[in-house]
Amino acid sequence: MAYDHPVQNSEVYLLNSAPHTCLPASAPPSPPTPSTPCDELPPPLDDLMSLTPLEIEEGCPPFSQRLSGAVHVLSTEATSLSSLTMLYDTDPVARDGFNHAVDAIKRSIGERGKLVICGVGKSGYIAQKLVATMRSVAIQAVFIHATEAVHGDLGAITKYDTILLVSFSGKTPELLELLPHLDSSLPMIILTGHTHRSNCEIIRRRPKTILLPAPTFEPETVSFGCAAPTTSTTMAIAVGDALALVIAREIHGNISTVFSKYHPGGAIGAAFKPPQKVSDIAICLADMPDLGSGPNTGADLLIKAYGSESGWARCGTDIVVPPRSIKQLGKADMDSQASSIKGLMTPSTKWITIPAETEVAAAKEMYIKSGSEKSSTYSENTILAVMDDLELIGVLQIGDLA
Numbered sequence: 001m002a003y004d005h006p007v008q009n010s011e012v013y014l015l016n017s018a019p020h021t022c023l024p025a026s027a028p029p030s031p032p033t034p035s036t037p038c039d040e041l042p043p044p045l046d047d048l049m050s051l052t053p054l055e056i057e058e059g060c061p062p063f064s065q066r067l068s069g070a071v072h073v074l075s076t077e078a079t080s081l082s083s084l085t086m087l088y089d090t091d092p093v094a095r096d097g098f099n100h101a102v103d104a105i106k107r108s109i110g111e112r113g114k115l116v117i118c119g120v121g122k123s124g125y126i127a128q129k130l131v132a133t134m135r136s137v138a139i140q141a142v143f144i145h146a147t148e149a150v151h152g153d154l155g156a157i158t159k160y161d162t163i164l165l166v167s168f169s170g171k172t173p174e175l176l177e178l179l180p181h182l183d184s185s186l187p188m189i190i191l192t193g194h195t196h197r198s199n200c201e202i203i204r205r206r207p208k209t210i211l212l213p214a215p216t217f218e219p220e221t222v223s224f225g226c227a228a229p230t231t232s233t234t235m236a237i238a239v240g241d242a243l244a245l246v247i248a249r250e251i252h253g254n255i256s257t258v259f260s261k262y263h264p265g266g267a268i269g270a271a272f273k274p275p276q277k278v279s280d281i282a283i284c285l286a287d288m289p290d291l292g293s294g295p296n297t298g299a300d301l302l303i304k305a306y307g308s309e310s311g312w313a314r315c316g317t318d319i320v321v322p323p324r325s326i327k328q329l330g331k332a333d334m335d336s337q338a339s340s341i342k343g344l345m346t347p348s349t350k351w352i353t354i355p356a357e358t359e360v361a362a363a364k365e366m367y368i369k370s371g372s373e374k375s376s377t378y379s380e381n382t383i384l385a386v387m388d389d390l391e392l393i394g395v396l397q398i399g400d401l402a
Helices: 045-049 053-059 062-090 092-110 121-136 173-181 201-205 220-224 231-252 255-262 266-272 298-306 360-371
Strands: 115-119 141-145 162-166 188-192 210-213 313-315 319-321 352-355 383-388 391-397
Touching: 062 092, 062 220, 062 231, 092 115, 092 162, 092 188, 092 210, 092 231, 115 121, 115 173, 121 141, 121 162, 121 231, 173 201, 188 201, 188 231, 210 231, 220 231, 231 255, 298 313
Parallel strands: 115 141, 115 162, 162 188, 188 210, 352 383
Antiparallel strands: 313 319, 383 391
16 A cells, blocks of 8 residues: 555664664563662661671672772871871971961951952852951951952951962962062961972062962872862861961960850850850769768868869768868868867758759849848858759859859
């Protein structure tokens, strides 16, 4: 039967090619079998959590490769940090550069100037991180992007500032273009992968620049097969952190106090917050060593209290010995029976109860202010029993509220 219209099908014909047989239709894919554990449907979460690392490794060959790769990266960066530590411990160039960098930044801060940190790309992110660290320890610092600097941000730099450039290569084009526009009288530091001044292009163009080396122990292309900033960024951040903490310690002394002031938020800030309620500072009886019912000398008590983290001791649950009383022990009391030493032990009949929810500020107002009055029976040695309804939470002395 003839057709007078084109035949349409899905076959493809190659001109001038030898004919060849058609491939048979492939069979439908087989369903997953127990012999291919990695292709199985995900197990229930409870079953997954019960798998041990060994079981996962045996079931999925890529597991060991993944972990091996991760360990290689961590090991490489750890090795580079060790090498960097050795450099600053032994190399005169690195040590001299760090010393001069600290002096320059301290001088600027002392003159009401600031540290201006500049970089682009990954180095720009490092610069921003270092600015955040500096600020958290009360070192005035700002970040300026090299490109934005020549579009107006140069106005943020004053004659009292120190400039820190971040460039692993030491020849970042944007930084080189910025150099002529920076006052040559300003102290300048370069945080770079170079360990010798003669190899750094920025120092070649600005010879007075302070060299702050942050090298890797081997190129990233050797370590990981590509030049992605990895080990180099870790080295730069480490040297920057060292710079920030050393300067903060020299300027402020107590870094912890300064840091808590400028970092009140988050979990870190919460850790620095002063206690809000008396229950926050109460000492639980269970945390005090028990002298027991037997005879104990002043020396026995002293030994027990010394091993106590809180410095308190107790006899059962109704007699406590606070640190202030223990500190009053003299040589003559060492062989005396502890129970016979006047003012040493305080029985529960002399404790003053206070609700656990009482604010520390309110307790101060209540007891310390009244304690200063001549007619008051309270003193800094008075024991406060912190109660949650009828349950004893712990104890403290009025003097602990100050």
